[in-house]
Amino acid sequence: MPLSGKNNTVQLAIALEATSHELAIALLSLEGIVSFQEEDELLLAYLPEQGWDPDREQAVRAILQRLPGEPPAMEVSFITDRNWNAEWEAHLKPVEISDRFLIAQKKGEAPRKPGQIVLTINPKMSFGTGYHETTRLMLRQLEEMDIRNERIIDIGTGTGVLAIAARKLGNTQPILAFDNSSWAAENAAENIVENEVSDIRVELLDAEEDLKNNLQQGYTLILANINKNVIDRILPVIAQSAPEASVLLSGILAWDEAWLKKLLKRLKYEAVRTIYEEEWLSALVRRSSP
Numbered sequence: 001m002p003l004s005g006k007n008n009t010v011q012l013a014i015a016l017e018a019t020s021h022e023l024a025i026a027l028l029s030l031e032g033i034v035s036f037q038e039e040d041e042l043l044l045a046y047l048p049e050q051g052w053d054p055d056r057e058q059a060v061r062a063i064l065q066r067l068p069g070e071p072p073a074m075e076v077s078f079i080t081d082r083n084w085n086a087e088w089e090a091h092l093k094p095v096e097i098s099d100r101f102l103i104a105q106k107k108g109e110a111p112r113k114p115g116q117i118v119l120t121i122n123p124k125m126s127f128g129t130g131y132h133e134t135t136r137l138m139l140r141q142l143e144e145m146d147i148r149n150e151r152i153i154d155i156g157t158g159t160g161v162l163a164i165a166a167r168k169l170g171n172t173q174p175i176l177a178f179d180n181s182s183w184a185a186e187n188a189a190e191n192i193v194e195n196e197v198s199d200i201r202v203e204l205l206d207a208e209e210d211l212k213n214n215l216q217q218g219y220t221l222i223l224a225n226i227n228k229n230v231i232d233r234i235l236p237v238i239a240q241s242a243p244e245a246s247v248l249l250s251g252i253l254a255w256d257e258a259w260l261k262k263l264l265k266r267l268k269y270e271a272v273r274t275i276y277e278e279e280w281l282s283a284l285v286r287r288s289s290p
Contacts, residue, residue, distance in 0.1 A: 030227035137282035160188030
């Protein structure tokens with residue numbers, strides 16, 4: 001399907017003390033908001049206008065209510081299109097995920113260790129630059145798995161970094177990478193070409209509305225670096241439609257681990273491997289043995 005071109009930008013001006021900026025950025029990034037500017041008592045967040053609607057605004061305001069103290073005031077405004085790619089490239093530096101993975105914005109930008117896989121990711125405004133803990137956690141989980149013969153769905157693909165990493169780890173089966181943002185889908189498609197990997201199908205789909213039909217195509221590994229609320233709604237669908245598939249989750253705060261354990265128990269999943277970075281976790285889950 002054709003993907004959209006340039007768009008204007010939504011600016012969210014959030015009245016917030018500087019001590020709360022880090023947590024707010026972490027939570028908002030799970031809504032796919034990854035461009036921020038910090039000022040003394042103000043946090044500015046940016047996202048494409050096409051990704052902004054009343055439901056998204058409600059979700060953002062619900063996130064702000066999770067911050068300590070009174071929910072901060074938020075002013076929404078619209079600004080003309082900017083060259084976000086140039087701005088990202090001016091500020092982002094290569095990120096070493098592990099001894100196995102290095103994320104760079106340009107080919108040949110950073111020296112790599114022997115055997116290290118370089119993922120070339122130009123993020124625009126999509127989620128998955130490697131600067132967020134959840135992206136790093138997902139990549140570290142993947143490098144410990146044998147995924148060569150897994151049929152993979154990457155839900156909320158963002159930059160496409162996880163799908164690209166799967167290919168570079170030797171996966172030879174079909175990969176479907178999808179996102180509900182046309183900006184992200186376009187960005188993922190560009191990064192797939194940049195990394196010279198093939199047979200990754202990028203689609204503009206909704207995780208909740210379109211997931212069931214796609215799961216029926218025999219996928220065996222589901223990647224879901226999204227947020228708690230969406231995981232709460234889609235994991236039952238995965239359990240019903242693809243009960244034999246493994247699910248690799250992130251976008252979950254460590255203090256929500258008790259919630260996750262209850263959800264897994266209810267759906268008869270078990271956490272095979274859980275890893276942590278700062279306040280975030282990633283869990284590889286499979287259906288429990290009878």
